[in-house]
Amino acid sequence: MSNVNSQPHSAQPLLSSVLEMVETVDGDFGAIDRLAQASSDLESLQLAIDRLCIHPQVKTAFANRLSLGAIDLLALQNLPDNTLGYFYAKHMLDNQLKPLQSPPAQNELQFLGSHITETHDLWHVITGSKTDILGEIKLESFYVAQLEVSRFWLALLTKNLLKSLLYDIESTDRCMGAISTGWLMGKKAKPLFGIDWDTLWETPIDDLRASLNISVEDVSKV
Amino acid sequence: MSNVNSQPHSAQPLLSSVLEMVETVDGDFGAIDRLAQASSDLESLQLAIDRLCIHPQVKTAFANRLSLGAIDLLALQNLPDNTLGYFYAKHMLDNQLKPLQSPPAQNELQFLGSHITETHDLWHVITGSKTDILGEIKLESFYVAQLEVSRFWLALLTKNLLKSLLYDIESTDRCMGAISTGWLMGKKAKPLFGIDWDTLWETPIDDLRASLNISVEDVSKV
Numbered sequence: 483m484s485n486v487n488s489q490p491h492s493a494q495p496l497l498s499s500v501l502e503m504v505e506t507v508d509g510d511f512g513a514i515d516r517l518a519q520a521s522s523d524l525e526s527l528q529l530a531i532d533r534l535c536i537h538p539q540v541k542t543a544f545a546n547r548l549s550l551g552a553i554d555l556l557a558l559q560n561l562p563d564n565t566l567g568y569f570y571a572k573h574m575l576d577n578q579l580k581p582l583q584s585p586p587a588q589n590e591l592q593f594l595g596s597h598i599t600e601t602h603d604l605w606h607v608i609t610g611s612k613t614d615i616l617g618e619i620k621l622e623s624f625y626v627a628q629l630e631v632s633r634f635w636l637a638l639l640t641k642n643l644l645k646s647l648l649y650d651i652e653s654t655d656r657c658m659g660a661i662s663t664g665w666l667m668g669k670k671a672k673p674l675f676g677i678d679w680d681t682l683w684e685t686p687i688d689d690l691r692a693s694l695n696i697s698v699e700d701v702s703k704v
Numbered sequence: 705m706s707n708v709n710s711q712p713h714s715a716q717p718l719l720s721s722v723l724e725m726v727e728t729v730d731g732d733f734g735a736i737d738r739l740a741q742a743s744s745d746l747e748s749l750q751l752a753i754d755r756l757c758i759h760p761q762v763k764t765a766f767a768n769r770l771s772l773g774a775i776d777l778l779a780l781q782n783l784p785d786n787t788l789g790y791f792y793a794k795h796m797l798d799n800q801l802k803p804l805q806s807p808p809a810q811n812e813l814q815f816l817g818s819h820i821t822e823t824h825d826l827w828h829v830i831t832g833s834k835t836d837i838l839g840e841i842k843l844e845s846f847y848v849a850q851l852e853v854s855r856f857w858l859a860l861l862t863k864n865l866l867k868s869l870l871y872d873i874e875s876t877d878r879c880m881g882a883i884s885t886g887w888l889m890g891k892k893a894k895p896l897f898g899i900d901w902d903t904l905w906e907t908p909i910d911d912l913r914a915s916l917n918i919s920v921e922d923v924s925k926v
Contacts, residue, residue, distance in 0.1 A: 493870040497723075500869075526873050626880055636869050636876055643862045647722075648715040651748050651853050658848055659891075662884040669881075 486591050491523035496637065503641040504648065508615055517641075521633035527591055533630045534594075534675055543676030547593055550600045550680060553581040558683055566607070566690055567683030573607045597675065598625075604679050608691065609667060610698030615642070616656055620664035627668025628675065671696045708813050713745035718859065725863040726870065730837055739863075743855035749813055755852045756816075756897055765898030769815055772822045772902060775803040780905055788829070788912055789905030795829050819897065820847075826901050830913060831889060832920030837864070838878055842886035849890025850897065893918045 584596030780789035806818030
């Protein structure tokens with residue numbers, strides 16, 4: 483998501499990257515990087531920034547180049563077991579993940595990418611999205627709802643529908659459930675982009691979700 | 705939807721048909737027919753039938769080869785203006801559509817296609833889906849929810865997401881709203897497949913929607 487493509491949007495390279503992803507096992511970071519490159523044209527990124535910046539919280543984050551900084555997972559793990567910090571540390575340690583840090587952003591476009599990269603795992607935690615394929619689809623859909631115009635996240639979502647269509651038709655119901663759940667959650671929630679998570683580690687996760695209008699109940703079970 | 709492909713499912717021809725549709729204007733019936741052919745493999749159609757037939761109403765419809773028969777739109781138009789018949793006639797006449805009739809089905813696979821073809825416009829009416837692209841997407845998603853395993857309807861949905869991704873990124877929000885609305889509506893509603901609509905023309909449409917658990921309120925506006 484941190485790659486910026488200086489070329490104007492062109493359908494063919496993006497389609498090729500989506501189709502490469504369809505034929506690739508989930509989690510191939512080389513293919514994801516190439517998709518990020520092909521989907522990150524200047525015009526749609528600038529449009530995403532303009533849309534996001536109608537929210538004062540986002541505007542402030544862009545102005546200050548908000549950064550998470552170094553994170554001590556073992557310290558967070560020792561917080562009370564109802565806090566954001568505890569849930570985040572557990573998520574990272576259980577999944578053998580390390581907090582992703584980005585080099586300081588030099589401009590708005592870089593900040594868009596680096597902030598999303600740094601906070602991605604926090605979005606997993608706060609939305610209750612696991613790291614399996616259904617959790618990823620739900621979260622991709624949540625991003626599409628919150629960012630409004632994001633070729634990268636929409637490309638990932640479309641790739642997953644194509645995979646169901648071509649190779650695993652019986653997964654359709656689960657895939658569509660995750661898409662609808664994530665999208666509705668993302669539309670209903672307050673913006674997550676630009677939240678200063680560093681100030682919230684000790685906040686109970688339920689209080690935080692409530693303040694953000696996030697309900698982790700699965701709407702597909704209505 | 706009435707074409708049956710005797711070849712086993714093969715990803716490549718289906719992908720080619722989806723990509724042809726992406727490059728084609730909406731409503732190109734030649735391209736839709738080719739997509740129907742490429743998406744209608746025996747295995748997934750039989751699976752769809754098996755899943756549908758857990759509902760007694762569907763089983764009865766298959767056993768009786770239920771058919772709508774000839775429809776007199778001008779007579780239906782004269783029914784009270786709160787009835788299914790009136791709404792259906794108005795939908796057909798306003799959109800300059802003629803009721804689609806299929807030749808008598810010779811087997812279960814043919815009946816699956818012919819029943820869906822005959823009742824397609826009724827599904828538009830009962831779900832409150834217009835014939836513009838967003839209405840079609842909502843209804844495609846409704847079909848995916850109700851039929852559970854349908855390569856044809858999922859292919860149409862995926863094609864529309866690809867179109868937004870490649871050519872009209874600003875339509876993403878509307879497209880995703882239609883997908884989520886249609887899918888949730890389809891999961892919540894009782895099965896529409898196999899309803900004997902001929903007996904329901906004089907029923908108030910609101911009563912009918914309520915009895916089918918269909919609310920035409922747009923869930924994307926939550």
